[in-house]
Amino acid sequence: MKKKIQVNATIIIIGNEILSGRTQDTNTGSISLWLNSLGVKVEEVRIIRDIEEVIVTTINKTKKKYNYVFTTGGIGPTHDDITAESISKAFGLKYEIHKEAFKILENYYNPGEFNKGRQKMAWMPSNAKLILNPTSGAPGFIVENVFCLPGVPSILKSMLGGLKNKISGGKSILSHTISLSTVESEIAEPLKNVQNNNKEVEIGSYPFFKAGKLGVAIVIRSIDKSKIDNCNSQILEFINKKKIELISKN
Amino acid sequence: MKKKIQVNATIIIIGNEILSGRTQDTNTGSISLWLNSLGVKVEEVRIIRDIEEVIVTTINKTKKKYNYVFTTGGIGPTHDDITAESISKAFGLKYEIHKEAFKILENYYNPGEFNKGRQKMAWMPSNAKLILNPTSGAPGFIVENVFCLPGVPSILKSMLGGLKNKISGGKSILSHTISLSTVESEIAEPLKNVQNNNKEVEIGSYPFFKAGKLGVAIVIRSIDKSKIDNCNSQILEFINKKKIELISKN
Numbered sequence: 001m002k003k004k005i006q007v008n009a010t011i012i013i014i015g016n017e018i019l020s021g022r023t024q025d026t027n028t029g030s031i032s033l034w035l036n037s038l039g040v041k042v043e044e045v046r047i048i049r050d051i052e053e054v055i056v057t058t059i060n061k062t063k064k065k066y067n068y069v070f071t072t073g074g075i076g077p078t079h080d081d082i083t084a085e086s087i088s089k090a091f092g093l094k095y096e097i098h099k100e101a102f103k104i105l106e107n108y109y110n111p112g113e114f115n116k117g118r119q120k121m122a123w124m125p126s127n128a129k130l131i132l133n134p135t136s137g138a139p140g141f142i143v144e145n146v147f148c149l150p151g152v153p154s155i156l157k158s159m160l161g162g163l164k165n166k167i168s169g170g171k172s173i174l175s176h177t178i179s180l181s182t183v184e185s186e187i188a189e190p191l192k193n194v195q196n197n198n199k200e201v202e203i204g205s206y207p208f209f210k211a212g213k214l215g216v217a218i219v220i221r222s223i224d225k226s227k228i229d230n231c232n233s234q235i236l237e238f239i240n241k242k243k244i245e246l247i248s249k250n
Numbered sequence: 251m252k253k254k255i256q257v258n259a260t261i262i263i264i265g266n267e268i269l270s271g272r273t274q275d276t277n278t279g280s281i282s283l284w285l286n287s288l289g290v291k292v293e294e295v296r297i298i299r300d301i302e303e304v305i306v307t308t309i310n311k312t313k314k315k316y317n318y319v320f321t322t323g324g325i326g327p328t329h330d331d332i333t334a335e336s337i338s339k340a341f342g343l344k345y346e347i348h349k350e351a352f353k354i355l356e357n358y359y360n361p362g363e364f365n366k367g368r369q370k371m372a373w374m375p376s377n378a379k380l381i382l383n384p385t386s387g388a389p390g391f392i393v394e395n396v397f398c399l400p401g402v403p404s405i406l407k408s409m410l411g412g413l414k415n416k417i418s419g420g421k422s423i424l425s426h427t428i429s430l431s432t433v434e435s436e437i438a439e440p441l442k443n444v445q446n447n448n449k450e451v452e453i454g455s456y457p458f459f460k461a462g463k464l465g466v467a468i469v470i471r472s473i474d475k476s477k478i479d480n481c482n483s484q485i486l487e488f489i490n491k492k493k494i495e496l497i498s499k500n
């Protein structure tokens with residue numbers, strides 16, 4: 001079967017602690033890098049509040065717009081964990097005890113430890129598919145194209161591996177980076193020409209400061225290696241002409 | 251004049267490099283913490299692609315919905331820096347050389363260094379107000395309630411201070427954190443009761459791992475210190491009763 005060329009996704013980070021600046025989100029990076037490797041392009045990320053109406057509206061808008069929707073956060077045992085109930089409402093499904101999740105959690109905890117707070121983590125949209133959690137027991141879940149993961153970065157990362165077969169990606173997105181000892185304005189004109197001559201390739205230019213030196217990273221992204229190579233040669237050509245120092249390429 | 255109780259904002263992070271997972275966004279945290287201190291609550295963050303249509307649509311939706319919109323990224327000299335032109339389109343304004351910005355940049359660079367790439371950074375929506383840049387010269391700009399800042403975190407941070415008088419915030423949002431040596435499920439029930447009895451206060455519960463130990467941080471947020479204190483007492487009461495170890499409070 002021929003792979004679809006473009007498969008896309010959105011990530012919905014659910015959590016007031018990110019919006020207040022208290023906690024630094026790192027889940028976007030983990031999910032994006034993993035999706036890239038499966039040939040799925042993240043088109044948009046939204047960070048939203050723990051408010052049911054906001055979650056329901058956001059899910060209903062994005063599940064139609066993108067091939068995959070990933071949510072993080074709000075599936076723990078406390079009152080501010082309202083993702084599972086909100087997803088149920090978004091899909092018009094019952095919010096109920098998921099028997100398999102209940103069993104997993106019952107086995108995970110020592111006898112007497114599976115208290116009411118923990119039992120809350122077995123409440124899910126009716127007939128949700130489970131995402132197994134090798135780190136801390138409590139599963140995530142899938143409803144149609146919406147994948148619900150926890151907010152704790154290490155737990156989230158440990159759950160991605162098991163999801164691989166549930167994602168039907170397109171061609172992998174390849175990238176090539178050229179790091180230069182220069183400033184953006186020096187290369188703006190010739191780089192623009194290269195982009196105009198290579199419209200199907202995405203060329204980004206990112207200034208950086210490293211060890212007190214200014215530099216620019218040019219990132220070329222495409223699903224087609226030959227197009228990246230072609231673009232790369234054109235960039236190296238003007239760099240040589242301008243006698244700009246090449247720091248690295250990979 | 252009585253301060254408005256609730257002033258809100260959204261942050262629009264413009265940049266493919268964040269969506270691809272290549273670069274970790276830290277601007278959300280910087281802007282959020284700064285806005286909190288001015289009494290402005292960040293309701294939502296969107297990370298979007300460097301695509302004109304996407305930027306225009308996102309700006310047009312959010313500028314009506316929130317008191318303030320902050321954008322980061324896309325105001326440099328290269329072809330992928332399209333924020334200023336997109337904001338011009340969103341507001342139906344001419345995209346043209348801003349005389350004051352041009353002068354600032356002309357003075358900032360040494361004679362002969364103010365090349366075409368750098369001149370691009372003086373192109374802005376007609377009559378935009380400038381946001382001065384003490385770090386690297388190139389100003390940001392304001393159109394109505396939309397504030398456009400650069401993507402490089404250190405430069406962005408250096409520009410926030412000068413914006414203080416341009417933001418008319420509400421009452422400052424105060425927060426109090428109680429760190430406990432426990433797990434969320436142990437406190438889920440009594441914490442829910444405290445939240446139900448204190449509806450105007452926002453109570454968040456966040457598990458953490460530190461030095462191999464599990465813990466939970468309870469964060470109470472409100473504009474009213476007495477409500478936070480009240481909530482705090484109720485939480486400390488059930489913590490004492492349950493003999494849960496208090497790690498810190500501040």
